[in-house]
Amino acid sequence: MNVVFDVNHVDDAVVPDVLDSPIPSGGSQAIANPKRQPRLHLIDDHQQFSEKLSTFINEEWDLKEAGFSYNLAAVFGSQSTGKSKLFGTSFDVMSETARQQTTKGIWMSKDKDKKILIMDVEGTDGRERGEDQDFERKSALFSLATTEVLIVNMWEHQVGLYNGANMGLLKTVFEVNLQLFGGNRGKEKTLLLFVIRDHIGATPLSALSNTVRTDLERIWQGLAKPEGLEDCKITDYFDFMFTALAHKLLQPDKFESDVEQLRLRFTDTSNPNYVFQPQYSRRVPADGLHIYAGGIWDKVMTNKDLDLPTQQELLAQYRCDEIANAAFAIFQEKIKEFRQPVESGNIVDELGPKMKEIRGTAIKSFDKDASRYHPDVYKRKRAEMLSKANHMLEAYFLGQLKNLHKKAVSLFSTNLQQALRSDNVEFSVVVAASKKEVTDYFLQGANAIKLEETEWSYDEELYQLEQGLQEFAKTQREKELNKMLTNLEKHLRKELDEPIGLALNNPGPSMWNRVIHIYQTTVEDGEQLLQKKARTFDLDQSEQAELTLNLRRQAWVLLTKKVQEESVDGMMLLKLRNRFEEKFRYDDHGLPRVWKPDDDIDTPFQKAREETVKLVPLFATIDNTDPVKGGKFELEGSEDFDFDQSLKVLSETRQQEITTKFKRESDAFYLEAKRSVVATQAKIPYWVGVALIVLGWNEFITVITNPLYLMGLTMVGVPMVAMWYLDMLGLVETVAWKVYDQGSKIAMDKLREVLDKGRDNGRAHQRQPQEYPRSSQGKEEGGIELNSMDKKSQ
Numbered sequence: 001m002n003v004v005f006d007v008n009h010v011d012d013a014v015v016p017d018v019l020d021s022p023i024p025s026g027g028s029q030a031i032a033n034p035k036r037q038p039r040l041h042l043i044d045d046h047q048q049f050s051e052k053l054s055t056f057i058n059e060e061w062d063l064k065e066a067g068f069s070y071n072l073a074a075v076f077g078s079q080s081t082g083k084s085k086l087f088g089t090s091f092d093v094m095s096e097t098a099r100q101q102t103t104k105g106i107w108m109s110k111d112k113d114k115k116i117l118i119m120d121v122e123g124t125d126g127r128e129r130g131e132d133q134d135f136e137r138k139s140a141l142f143s144l145a146t147t148e149v150l151i152v153n154m155w156e157h158q159v160g161l162y163n164g165a166n167m168g169l170l171k172t173v174f175e176v177n178l179q180l181f182g183g184n185r186g187k188e189k190t191l192l193l194f195v196i197r198d199h200i201g202a203t204p205l206s207a208l209s210n211t212v213r214t215d216l217e218r219i220w221q222g223l224a225k226p227e228g229l230e231d232c233k234i235t236d237y238f239d240f241m242f243t244a245l246a247h248k249l250l251q252p253d254k255f256e257s258d259v260e261q262l263r264l265r266f267t268d269t270s271n272p273n274y275v276f277q278p279q280y281s282r283r284v285p286a287d288g289l290h291i292y293a294g295g296i297w298d299k300v301m302t303n304k305d306l307d308l309p310t311q312q313e314l315l316a317q318y319r320c321d322e323i324a325n326a327a328f329a330i331f332q333e334k335i336k337e338f339r340q341p342v343e344s345g346n347i348v349d350e351l352g353p354k355m356k357e358i359r360g361t362a363i364k365s366f367d368k369d370a371s372r373y374h375p376d377v378y379k380r381k382r383a384e385m386l387s388k389a390n391h392m393l394e395a396y397f398l399g400q401l402k403n404l405h406k407k408a409v410s411l412f413s414t415n416l417q418q419a420l421r422s423d424n425v426e427f428s429v430v431v432a433a434s435k436k437e438v439t440d441y442f443l444q445g446a447n448a449i450k451l452e453e454t455e456w457s458y459d460e461e462l463y464q465l466e467q468g469l470q471e472f473a474k475t476q477r478e479k480e481l482n483k484m485l486t487n488l489e490k491h492l493r494k495e496l497d498e499p500i501g502l503a504l505n506n507p508g509p510s511m512w513n514r515v516i517h518i519y520q521t522t523v524e525d526g527e528q529l530l531q532k533k534a535r536t537f538d539l540d541q542s543e544q545a546e547l548t549l550n551l552r553r554q555a556w557v558l559l560t561k562k563v564q565e566e567s568v569d570g571m572m573l574l575k576l577r578n579r580f581e582e583k584f585r586y587d588d589h590g591l592p593r594v595w596k597p598d599d600d601i602d603t604p605f606q607k608a609r610e611e612t613v614k615l616v617p618l619f620a621t622i623d624n625t626d627p628v629k630g631g632k633f634e635l636e637g638s639e640d641f642d643f644d645q646s647l648k649v650l651s652e653t654r655q656q657e658i659t660t661k662f663k664r665e666s667d668a669f670y671l672e673a674k675r676s677v678v679a680t681q682a683k684i685p686y687w688v689g690v691a692l693i694v695l696g697w698n699e700f701i702t703v704i705t706n707p708l709y710l711m712g713l714t715m716v717g718v719p720m721v722a723m724w725y726l727d728m729l730g731l732v733e734t735v736a737w738k739v740y741d742q743g744s745k746i747a748m749d750k751l752r753e754v755l756d757k758g759r760d761n762g763r764a765h766q767r768q769p770q771e772y773p774r775s776s777q778g779k780e781e782g783g784i785e786l787n788s789m790d791k792k793s794q
Contacts, residue, residue, distance in 0.1 A: 037061065039109040042119065042293075043142070047135060049297045053108075053290035061110040061117075066286040069115060071276040073266075074143035075151045076121035106139055114267065116276075119143060138300045140170075145296045148280035149191045156199050156244070159208050160215070171219045178225060178237070185232055191239045191280050195262070199244035200251070209242035216240070239280075241265075241273065320381040323369045331362035331389060335396065342399040347407055351400055352449035355393050359451070362389060390454050397449055401461045404445045405468070408438040412469055416476055420536050427537050431473045438469065477537060484533045485547075485554075488526055492555045495522040497562055504566045505575060507615045512623035515559070516633060520626075523555050553641050560622075560646045567619055567649050569658060576612050576662045583608035584669060595673050605670050609663065616659050620650040672730050 038060040042050050058064040107120045121139050143150055161167075196208055220234040243262055246254035265273045282292070302322075335358055341348050348354075366385055370378050412434050419430040442465055446458040496518065503514040530551055534544050565571070584604055587593055595601060624647060626633040635643045650658070703709040723729050 037110045037112055039107055041105060042108045043106040043139065043297065045105050047105075047138070047301065049294050053293065056108075057286055057289060063110070063115060063117075063286040066115055070117065070286050071115065071149075072117045072119070072147045072282070072289075073149040073151060073275070074119040074121055074147040075153060076140055076143060105135075106142070116266070119147060142293075142297055142300050144190055145300070146282065146293050147190065148282065149193055149275045151193045151195055153195050153197065155197050156203070156208065159196065160211050167215050167219060170216065171223070174220060174234070175223050178223065178229065178232075185229065185236045188282065189237060189239055189279055191241060191275055191277070193241045193243070193265075193275060196242070196244040198247045200247055205242060205244045208244070209240075212242065213240065241275065317374075317377050317381075320366075320370045320377055324366055324381055324385045327362045327365040328385060328388065330365065331358060332392070334358045334361075335392065338396050342396055342403065345403050345406060347403050347445070348396075348400060351396065352451065355396065355449070356451055359386075359389050359393065386453065390451070393451065394454070394456060397451075397456055400449050401446060401458055404442050405461060405465050408442045408465060409468060409472060411441065412438045412472065413476065416473070420480060425536055427477065435466075435469050435473075439465065481537060484530075485550075488529060488551065489554055489558070491529070492522055492526055492551075493558050495525070496555065496558050500559060500562045501566060504563065504619075505578075507575065507579070507618055509618075511618065513625065513627040515563075515622070516624065517627050519555060519559050520628075520633075523552055526551050526555060549636060552635055553638070556635055556643070556646065557641075563622065563649055569654075569661070572616075572619065572650075572658050573661055573665065576615060576658070577665060579615060580608050580612040580662070580666055580669070583611055584666075595676055601670070601673050605666075605673070609666050612666075613659055613662065616650070616655050616662075620648075620655055622647045622649060668731055668734050671734060675730050 038056060040050060040052060040056045040060075042053065044050070063070055104122055106122070108117060109120075110117050121143055122136065194209070194212055196205070199205065199208075216234060225232060243258070243265070245258045245262070248255050264271045265275050268274060335355070338348055338351065338354075363382070363386060366382060370381065415434040415437065416430060419425055419434070420427070439462075442462065446461070450456050450458070499518045500515055503511055503518065527548055530547060531544070534547065539547070566575075585593055624633045625631070635641075637643050703713055720729075723732055
């Protein structure tokens with residue numbers, strides 16, 4: 001095929017520059033090229049398929065990782081048409097003086113640059129094989145079944161001739177191809193590219209192509225088509241292209257131009273006549289081509305009645321197997337339509353009658369052709385085929401039962417849910433009615449798919465369905481109850497959150513009475529909803545009482561959670577600060593206070609803070625006094641619910657911490673009020689500003705002209721001005737002092753640790769002289785002094 005890309009001339013042939021085997025052609029010199037691609041004798045003279053194809057693909061041609069990114073073409077035609085030379089297969093060809101069949105079997109090679117595999121098929125109508133053209137028919141059929149493009153090479157003077165134009169061969173190929181691959185109608189196609197050699201131009205290419213097309217259509221119309229494919233067209237399986245090459249000797253320039261145009265059909269993907277189109281691909285990965293091609297060749301070799309045994313019984317066994325396989329292949333193809341819907345969980349309508357019809361058709365087809373063979377073999381093979389068919393159909397039978405089971409459960413669920421949407425229905429009655437309905441549905445469907453001459457049973461599936469429905473009803477009951485309780489919980493949360501939040505944000509002596517009243521009102525509404533819904537589930541008195549108690553507990557838990565959320569430190573400080581501001585910053589009429597120098601700030605401050613601090617103990621414990629009946633409101637406890645413990649909100653420690661934090665925050669309000677009074681008194685004379693400008697002019701110029709000074713002034717001055725403008729200087733000062741105090745404490749703690757460590761080292765040093773007599777007295781004296789110091793320090 002490479003010659004279509006790089007052309008060299010050898011007599012009346014075109015030879016590739018990539019594949020360099022010797023090509024004797026009259027007096028020509030052999031052409032060699034060190035870049036030659038290895039070639040494989042794919043199918044030899046003995047019709048044996050080569051086992052080396054996998055090795056060549058993976059190692060010699062480096063196509064192991066090619067996947068689908070490769071192409072496959074085949075070349076065949078009458079013997080002595082120069083096809084091997086024309087398309088660059090680089091296989092041995094005939095000489096000019098010995099016009100006889102040259103290409104032996106089928107050879108395969110690869111293009112040097114492109115990922116294109118070329119099969120060169122031996123010439124047809126050669127006198128080497130004589131009238132036995134069995135191999136030519138098989139090889140042509142193999143080429144059609146495996147390649148994307150089949151190049152038919154013929155001379156111009158052969159057009160219109162039955163044998164010379166390979167029409168007889170193509171007729172046989174079309175017939176067998178239609179039988180084997182007729183099921184792929186419109187799915188997989190092969191391109192037939194007819195190359196007409198020595199085209200002088202007297203007859204236009206269009207006229208030649210029309211002649212060939214007419215012959216092909218006439219052949220196709222005369223084919224004996226299988227059942228169901230009577231109306232198929234040749235274009236359902238094949239596409240056609242026609243091209244011509246000028247006479248090599250009479251029109252050399254035109255020949256070169258034609259070869260160039262032919263080359264572009266194989267290399268230029270933008271060419272409108274590009275041959276390797278996606279619809280021609282066999283979708284076979286390169287690393288699996290050897291398996292695919294080998295399987296196709298096996299099909300071709302075992303087709304029809306080739307090489308049958310002579311003994312009657314052996315012949316019967318062979319033919320019965322072949323007939324059974326053919327009938328069973330049709331049987332499998334027809335039942336494929338059930339696989340996808342059954343595996344997808346769908347109920348196939350009329351599955352039983354359809355399976356019975358398909359099975360009966362397969363058995364009748366077997367009986368028709370196999371009944372004339374040995375009776376015992378025929379009966380045995382018939383029983384085997386029936387058992388095999390039943391075995392395959394049983395998978396669909398079980399799959400349909402599984403889908404019926406799912407559908408029945410789904411119907412049961414749907415019916416049950418629809419019934420439960422109504423009021424005043426009894427759960428047990430609804431379950432019994434729904435169970436009977438879906439069980440009848442399952443039995444009707446199961447009986448419809450049970451075939452005769454089988455041992456199929458659905459007893460186990462029926463038992464599993466009944467158990468499943470019972471379990472589903474129990475689960476559905478619990479699920480609906482939980483769903484109802486979840487909705488009630490959402491309702492309770494919605495009814496409790498906002499009112500309780502408003503009550504806690506307005507603390508006072510009656511705060512807890514309002515909270516308890518909100519709880520009781522919400523629980524009463526929830527109990528009414530619970531009793532209304534519980535009737536649909538056939539609950540007895542004890543179950544209703546338990547659900548009611550759980551409802552009250554859940555509502556109380558939601559209440560306490562809301563209280564805890566509103567009682568965290570941040571929220572408590574916010575509440576206290578709001579109450580303090582309300583008392584300190586605003587007067588009795590709700591107007592903001594503007595402090596004057598003569599106003600008494602201390603008394604209102606002390607009064608507002610004391611009143612605010614009294615609110616902290618109010619939040620410490622929930623007062624569960626019943627606002628309507630009086631007395632204490634209580635709930636029965638459980639393992640997971642402690643009512644008395646739930647009343648505690650703030651511990652003593654937290655109360656002290658919150659009070660301390662609030663007092664510190666209130667100090668800032670006090671300081672702010674004091675500063676506002678001082679600010680009204682402090683007035684700077686105008687002459688001070690003038691003096692500052694006159695006396696500080698030089699310094700001002702120095703600062704603004706020095707980038708370092710200017711940057712430092714900006715970094716310090718801008719924040720100070722911003723804080724002054726926002727009236728935050730007092731707050732910043734307070735924070736600074738707190739940081740200073742905390743830092744001082746940390747420094748003192750560190751210093752104390754250093755001193756303690758030094759004192760410990762001193763004590764250890766005093767203990768060392770115990771081993772020496774002279775130092776013992778001094779040690780005791782020193783010990784007394786240290787002990788005295790320790791006591792003093794303590």
